[in-house]
Amino acid sequence: MLALIRIxxxxxxxxxxxxxxxxxLAETLREHIEQGFYQVGDKLPSVRRLSAEHxxxxxxxxxxxWLLEQQHWVxxxxxxxxxxxxxxxxxxxxxxxxxxxxxxxxxxxxEVLDLLSCRERNILNLGRGLxxxxxxxxxxxxxxxxxxxxxxxxxxxxxxxLAGQIALREQIARLGVASGTHVQAQDLIITTxxxxxxxxxxxxxxxxxxxxAIESPCFYGVMQxxxxxxxxxxxxxxxxxxxxxxxxxxxxxxQWPIRAIMVIPAFSNPLGSCMPDANKQxxxxxxxxxxxxxxxxxxxxxxxxxxxxxxxxxxxxQEGRVILCSSFTxxxxxxxxxxxxxxxxxxxxxxxxxxxxxxxxVSITQLVLADFIEQGYYERHLRKIRxxxxxxxxxxxxxxxxxxxxxxxxxxxxxGFVIWxxxxxxxxTVQLDKRMMQHHIKIPAGSxxxxxxxxxxxxxxxxxxxxxxxxxxxxxxxxGQEAKQLxxxxxxxx
Amino acid sequence: MLALIRIxxxxxxxxxxxxxxxxxLAETLREHIEQGFYQVGDKLPSVRRLSAEHxxxxxxxxxxxWLLEQQHWVxxxxxxxxxxxxxxxxxxxxxxxxxxxxxxxxxxxxEVLDLLSCRERNILNLGRGLxxxxxxxxxxxxxxxxxxxxxxxxxxxxxxxLAGQIALREQIARLGVASGTHVQAQDLIITTxxxxxxxxxxxxxxxxxxxxAIESPCFYGVMQxxxxxxxxxxxxxxxxxxxxxxxxxxxxxxQWPIRAIMVIPAFSNPLGSCMPDANKQxxxxxxxxxxxxxxxxxxxxxxxxxxxxxxxxxxxxQEGRVILCSSFTxxxxxxxxxxxxxxxxxxxxxxxxxxxxxxxxVSITQLVLADFIEQGYYERHLRKIRxxxxxxxxxxxxxxxxxxxxxxxxxxxxxGFVIWxxxxxxxxTVQLDKRMMQHHIKIPAGSxxxxxxxxxxxxxxxxxxxxxxxxxxxxxxxxGQEAKQLxxxxxxxx
Numbered sequence: 007m008l009a010l011i012r013i014x015x016x017x018x019x020x021x022x023x024x025x026x027x028x029x030x031l032a033e034t035l036r037e038h039i040e041q042g043f044y045q046v047g048d049k050l051p052s053v054r055r056l057s058a059e060h061x062x063x064x065x066x067x068x069x070x071x072w073l074l075e076q077q078h079w080v081x082x083x084x085x086x087x088x089x090x091x092x093x094x095x096x097x098x099x100x101x102x103x104x105x106x107x108x109x110x111x112x113x114x115x116x117e118v119l120d121l122l123s124c125r126e127r128n129i130l131n132l133g134r135g136l137x138x139x140x141x142x143x144x145x146x147x148x149x150x151x152x153x154x155x156x157x158x159x160x161x162x163x164x165x166x167x168l169a170g171q172i173a174l175r176e177q178i179a180r181l182g183v184a185s186g187t188h189v190q191a192q193d194l195i196i197t198t199x200x201x202x203x204x205x206x207x208x209x210x211x212x213x214x215x216x217x218x219a220i221e222s223p224c225f226y227g228v229m230q231x232x233x234x235x236x237x238x239x240x241x242x243x244x245x246x247x248x249x250x251x252x253x254x255x256x257x258x259x260x261q262w263p264i265r266a267i268m269v270i271p272a273f274s275n276p277l278g279s280c281m282p283d284a285n286k287q288x289x290x291x292x293x294x295x296x297x298x299x300x301x302x303x304x305x306x307x308x309x310x311x312x313x314x315x316x317x318x319x320x321x322x323x324q325e326g327r328v329i330l331c332s333s334f335t336x337x338x339x340x341x342x343x344x345x346x347x348x349x350x351x352x353x354x355x356x357x358x359x360x361x362x363x364x365x366x367x368v369s370i371t372q373l374v375l376a377d378f379i380e381q382g383y384y385e386r387h388l389r390k391i392r393x394x395x396x397x398x399x400x401x402x403x404x405x406x407x408x409x410x411x412x413x414x415x416x417x418x419x420x421x422g423f424v425i426w427x428x429x430x431x432x433x434x435t436v437q438l439d440k441r442m443m444q445h446h447i448k449i450p451a452g453s454x455x456x457x458x459x460x461x462x463x464x465x466x467x468x469x470x471x472x473x474x475x476x477x478x479x480x481x482x483x484x485x486g487q488e489a490k491q492l493x494x495x496x497x498x499x500x
Numbered sequence: 501m502l503a504l505i506r507i508x509x510x511x512x513x514x515x516x517x518x519x520x521x522x523x524x525l526a527e528t529l530r531e532h533i534e535q536g537f538y539q540v541g542d543k544l545p546s547v548r549r550l551s552a553e554h555x556x557x558x559x560x561x562x563x564x565x566w567l568l569e570q571q572h573w574v575x576x577x578x579x580x581x582x583x584x585x586x587x588x589x590x591x592x593x594x595x596x597x598x599x600x601x602x603x604x605x606x607x608x609x610x611e612v613l614d615l616l617s618c619r620e621r622n623i624l625n626l627g628r629g630l631x632x633x634x635x636x637x638x639x640x641x642x643x644x645x646x647x648x649x650x651x652x653x654x655x656x657x658x659x660x661x662l663a664g665q666i667a668l669r670e671q672i673a674r675l676g677v678a679s680g681t682h683v684q685a686q687d688l689i690i691t692t693x694x695x696x697x698x699x700x701x702x703x704x705x706x707x708x709x710x711x712x713a714i715e716s717p718c719f720y721g722v723m724q725x726x727x728x729x730x731x732x733x734x735x736x737x738x739x740x741x742x743x744x745x746x747x748x749x750x751x752x753x754x755q756w757p758i759r760a761i762m763v764i765p766a767f768s769n770p771l772g773s774c775m776p777d778a779n780k781q782x783x784x785x786x787x788x789x790x791x792x793x794x795x796x797x798x799x800x801x802x803x804x805x806x807x808x809x810x811x812x813x814x815x816x817x818q819e820g821r822v823i824l825c826s827s828f829t830x831x832x833x834x835x836x837x838x839x840x841x842x843x844x845x846x847x848x849x850x851x852x853x854x855x856x857x858x859x860x861x862v863s864i865t866q867l868v869l870a871d872f873i874e875q876g877y878y879e880r881h882l883r884k885i886r887x888x889x890x891x892x893x894x895x896x897x898x899x900x901x902x903x904x905x906x907x908x909x910x911x912x913x914x915x916g917f918v919i920w921x922x923x924x925x926x927x928x929t930v931q932l933d934k935r936m937m938q939h940h941i942k943i944p945a946g947s948x949x950x951x952x953x954x955x956x957x958x959x960x961x962x963x964x965x966x967x968x969x970x971x972x973x974x975x976x977x978x979x980g981q982e983a984k985q986l987x988x989x990x991x992x993x994x
Binding site: 115118119122123125126136139140144145147148151152155156159160162163164165166167168198199201202205209213214227230231233234236338339340341342343357358359361362363364365366367368369370371 | 638
């Protein structure tokens with residue numbers, strides 16, 4: 007009976023979500039392991055038995071087991087079979103930072119510019135926040151682009167409406183349901199990437215001199231928006247697993263005239279934390295109590311390794327207090343520059359700021375994304391890429407365990423593709439970065455993620471291709487070696 | 501000898517600028533008319549004589565004469581030949597406005613939004629600032645797009661560098677020479693259309709509460725940037741032929757702490773004025789004396805009907821005081837959203853603002869424009885489209901003479917594709933607009949081009965397709981009829 011349900015489940019997924027049968031079977035087996043149905047050391051059923059029980063071919067059963075092995079759920083014992091593997095003793099997670107006492111002005115533009123210009127200088131930036139645009143599941147975009155040119159012709163050269171292409175807004179509205187965000191296509195506003203979405207949203211609810219509460223550590227792109235507009239950052243300690251501390255936020259709201267709360271609840275950048283729904287609700291209640299808007303960045307939400315994906319804070323909001331920003335730049339391709347805003351009660355002001363910012367977005371990239379989603383390629387791509395990123399996370403954690411100093415702590419993201427690495431307190435990633443630059447490799451000093459210069463002992467590393475690209479794996483190993491050497495050199499100097 | 505020079509001239513143009521031989525011959529003849537070599541009523545040489553003198557085929561000579569006829573330089577008399585035509589007694593140009601006494605905050609967002617949303621509401625907006633994207637000379641863009649997808653593949657999905665694609669920046673640097681702007685590709689910054697260029701540039705040199713000197717009337721897109729950032733506008737009277745009054749600007753600089761001067765010297769929107777070089781130099785001297793930056797919008801510069809095109813103010817600048825903004829949105833296609841900034845001494849700040857505004861632009865549209873320019877299609881398109889717009893201007897002026905109240909004044913732009921129409925002082929274009937809306941036709945009330953509510957008796961009309969599209973011609977005639985009726989109704993009420 008269980009087998010039958012599983013097969014039906016598999017077929018449903020296969021039809022509905024383009025998941026292959028062996029992937030579906032592997033997922034079923036993985037769920038059994040996670041639920042304790044199979045324990046560490048247990049032998050999984052043989053290929054022949056899986057084939058019979060789940061009504062799949064021998065080849066499909068074999069592929070499912072290989073996939074589980076690749077994902078490190080099982081290990082093969084010669085002439086015996088597949089056994090459930092002990093989950094690695096992952097390194098401890100980073101420590102939560104202390105509360106910053108005062109709102110601060112942001113600086114560090116030079117450091118950010120240095121990170122942004124790596125490619126032009128032929129430097130491998132391990133800390134970059136870019137997704138893998140070489141994924142085979144993105145290839146249909148190129149065909150759809152060609153088709154679009156043929157079918158739409160010079161129409162592609164015309165002006166887009168201020169709010170963006172309605173065909174794409176309809177697809178985004180439809181996708182929003184998975185995160186609990188119910189929005190009408192006509193309310194959505196398309197932007198040139200998520201950076202424009204965030205920049206407009208922040209400007210819509212603050213003015214120069216205002217204070218905004220941000221996560222700590224915080225994505226430097228957001229902090230640079232504050233810098234450019236003379237807005238002060240109040241850094242709220244954030245937990246590597248649960249995200250922004252609600253207690254610390256409450257204290258801050260009580261003490262300071264905070265004008266907005268900026269948060270990435272789903273797989274925050276750089277921590278990879280995911281805020282529990284209860285915390286989202288408490289955060290929303292606080293925002294209501296102190297009457298401040300929330301700017302929610304959901305750019306990594308669709309990259310949750312476990313489905314269903316986390317709900318948005320916006321999905322709990324009944325009064326348009328949450329401005330939801332997102333984008334296809336992390337899920338599909340950064341070069342398409344297509345983001346969007348669910349503007350809530352701030353729609354008119356946000357539309358105005360979109361007009362003065364860029365007037366309208368490129369039509370062709372919007373239309374091709376609408377096609378990509380509508381024809382089911384987006385869902386298929388997401389399934390594959392989430393798997394790639396999950397394998398990448400496990401892969402980079404193993405690399406860190408093998409090559410990095412033992413004292414290191416790392417985050418354990420359940421979505422996205424960046425990991426946060428914490429060295430001992432007296433470690434200096436600025437020094438490490440200098441050493442890495444001799445190998446033409448860049449790692450960001452953690453202090454670029456803080457207005458108060460915290461996290462100088464931390465760094466962020468991208469693992470989107472950590473399981474696939476030997477050059478990147480070698481570079482990560484080298485970071486570990488240089489970090490060990492730096493610790494030894496520092497100790498010798500003492 | 502003259503003929504030989506002309507032929508050489510023709511060949512040079514033919515090779516260098518993709519001008520066809522008959523176009524070159526027509527231009528030569530037009531110059532002769534303008535220089536008085538042929539006077540009104542004079543007969544031009546016959547086809548046979550032109551062919552012999554200019555060493556071109558009979559067909560080429562015939563085509564040249566037809567083109568001149570189409571452009572209304574000559575008229576044909578049956579069985580006699582082509583005669584120089586009397587230039588029409590064009591209506592008088594609009595009056596220069598009076599000085600505004602104080603810097604003012606800008607409002608009028610609702611009126612602008614109303615203009616921007618016409619297409620979605622199926623309303624023909626005669627006042628729109630959009631170029632003709634249906635021109636046959638734009639067709640190569642579609643083929644180049646397809647080629648680019650084939651040759652560049654998934655590379656198109658990757659991140660662009662912060663300053664933009666170097667291939668395009670090199671082409672823009674090369675093109676700049678025609679306007680006297682000498683800039684290195686590495687100094688240029690690509691933006692998402694000219695609106696982002698202007699928005700960033702204004703933010704780079706002002707802060708909320710500052711005063712900026714603008715032309716009056718002024719493009720509403722610029723005024724809305726001021727509105728959004730709390731910057732005050734000081735409107736400087738501008739002449740329909742010569743642009744911003746240098747005397748009025750000097751008085752204003754003397755009286756107010758102006759932080760920047762924003763100007764469109766080449767075919768200002770909406771006046772269509774073109775600032776003489778002497779005035780550009782005086783304006784630059786004033787900016788030096790009062791130590792303020794100049795933001796120069798050159799978006800219409802390449803659409804000069806007479807070549808060589810006007811010089812930029814930037815071309816006179818030795819100290820990086822001028823920030824030059826431009827775009828392909830008026831010359832090629834608005835939907836590509838590709839603009840740029842020559843940032844002068846403000847490069848670092850402008851690069852920062854670009855990062856926080858949109859981080860980077862779409863790659864594919866930049867690359868295809870680089871190909872379009874490099875392969876000579878851009879020059880060919882410009883030649884054709886300038887001609888189309890010049891014919892469009894003459895065409896709309898004739899339509900206005902035929903259909904509008906006699907008391908009307910109109911600008912006479914030597915480039916671009918918008919005309920400024922001034923009705924008698926007590927005329928109300930808001931009322932006219934209301935009447936036109938009953939026909940689903942929109943004309944902007946002139947007051948949207950002023951922070952102080954001036955120009956309520958004026959409007960702007962687009963003539964990019966005024967010679968080609970009977971529907972637009974009918975709509976323009978209808979504006980004239982309704983304007984006449986409105987004047988009669990107002991007089992009857994008195």
